[in-house]
Amino acid sequence: MPDQFDESPLNEQSSAGPSWWYAGDSTARKEERASRRIRRISLTDRLLSHPGRLSILYFLTLIALVTLLLLLPFATRGWVFTNFPVAFFTAVSALSTCGIPVVNTAEYWSAFGQVVILLSIQFGGLGVMTFASMVALGVSRRLKVSQRMLTASELGTNKLSEIKSVLSVVLGTSIIAEALTFVLLLPDLFHLNHGNVGRTLWEALFYAVSAYNNTGFTPDATGLHINRWGVGLPILLSAFVGTLGFPVVLNLVQCARRRMSPKRWTLHTKLTLTTTGILVLASLAWFLLVEWSNSALFPADDPGMKLRRALSAAVMPRSAGFDISWVPEVTDETKVLMSALMFIGAGSSSTAGGIRVTTFAVIVLICCASFTGHRDVVVFRRRLPRRIQMTAVSVMTACFALVLVGSVALMFVTGCDFVDAVFETCSAFSLGGYSVGVANAGNPACLFILAAAMIVGRLGPLTIAYAISRPMAPEPIRYPQENIIVG
Template identity: 35%
Template structure:
């Protein structure tokens, strides 16, 4: 029995990833259950500890308790370590320790890394891991210094450094956990240009993905971007701009959100929400006070999410770009999907459609279950389900009122959202064999 289980785990990299993430979440839940993890020394229930550990490891940010006031310093560090491991990937961390110990990275480990980092081949993976670690630590360090300098104005230096480090790691990894207290997130800094800019830069860089970051830092040597980087930068920029405009217009006269503020403040809040809805998780206003049209638009942004190989979730910007490209190609009567004068293989288009339909199905299933178990409006439930699946962490206030069944559903959605629906399918499904024949071609009317 043991040998069969070991053979099943070792059969494919997706299964190793599945088990690896599961183990880290379970270990995190055990540590968060310790009385040492909470301020009042009262241990969490296992489901609550599992929920928090999953939210941290899957860099989501949905919380049942206020992180700043409920958890002790030990609890904060457990959450922070889970965020760091979940953000850059447990296989990346394992490879880092192997490199420190000067141990050779095996072919199997490279294949798992390839799956973890969503790469097309194993070539240059170890170099990429070094870059991932370097860029992550460098950006988190800069973010910590900037945050600490700002927090030092409002609190003692030691506490400011503590808050600076925590928020830098949390925000760069698009986790959304904060120590502000009373579930207020960054609402006290809604008009603070410095805090808004630093947070947005960290969210955007974390959401670009490490492949794009490597391209950006290596631009002076390469002199040009890859197609992947061009698509990510273009789609991300377009979504941020469109999101800002729509949120700004829809909420311009809403006195419950930004209607009573001056023009500059309205624009800053709209920009921040457009950035954070794509997987950031921190917020400067109460989203439950937004108009329903704005809330539904935020759901769309959360579903699209960040970019491949990043700390964010969703169907990813590149998937969205391929879908838009396919629609435009069909409208123009073209056979090929072309982005930046380069044709995409049909297999990429099929994969984009498959990922999108899988994700829609998972969000629909989670929403239906939550609509059965929770007493809340449909929009609030759909918002919570999409936020969990997109590993965003924004909430309209439903998280704290979830039933046990609701918590387990959200745990499932966060886990699938971080791991990826296709990775889970490959992990649990049988190994595909080589087809022995092809069926005759048939015709069907579409539209």
């Protein structure tokens, strides 16, 4: 009888004791539950330890969800099934805050479809890395070091301790800017809609969100009311503020609150504002000098009206993409200039895209230092670290290669000329939202190429590289240095 209940490991198979059987089953279940808990924790840790992958996963999940919603028949006014390429392209265009439309937003999409697009613009405008960091905060109640480092790069701050406060300011800044734009748009839109309160509120909300997030989607069939300052000016100012980036806006607000002079601005703020001002003034001068007699851009002879439209044309092409009716009618020289402006884009951590104005400024400063024989790259009496210089060169080279490959691919699938292909690719990559007609709903290959450019432009080459890269291996050996001939 005692042998039946021998629970030793040597008697596992022969023992008939219920005590051993129960204990073994209980232990197995505990081990299984523990292994499941470990797997769950490991999955969370893996996601949080790779914020680049978390950002890509978040963005791709939103694309799949929005595409599915836009495929539903009640997302269109005619209750028809939208074909997949159009729904996918519209979802990517909205989430990336690019705004290139292949169908008329007001006439094709129903109220439900337009709400989906509006929410997509809002979530996309918050920034992939910013929102992913908020998700990480909600899951783990804290940011890990790797997450904070990548978020610091995305938000343009150098102090890891400031990231949590910056993340809380991002949402507040967006809401305040959009609310102010909404209020300023109400009077003129109420007049334009002949007293229709519901239509006025909807258009004001859509324009406010779309303008600050620098997206070219519009809630009416005619597009931006550029001839009315009551509508055009708030949208113009909101889009301009959105291009500066959260770090610049935060620094300006802090300095204004403390009554600090512009000399106390951060180097990032000074460089962003200076470069942005130069680009806007150069663009304004170009449109006034080169396109002065273009009736598509300047339909009126009034100099004041021409100045207003030139100012809008100088600011909007860098990121916003409103009022695209005149774009195909400009000269090829102007298309090249607009392509360059879109490629440069807006400020770092802004709602717009491109290589960013600070990247362009660093490239110019590197060239100036090289041509003048200086070893250090200095701006505003501050020396730029070598790491920043290498990052700027890497981003510039990778993005230029992307635009070149995308342009050639568009030429293959559409037969368009090189200028139009470069313009369309730059618009997609930099989230500019302008189009010269290359993006066509009847050409799925073209839509997929431009959608890929938007995804890379929204995520950013650094985020993608960080997501797929392996930990840096130590370099125990440094090889001898030898010069080569360049240039």
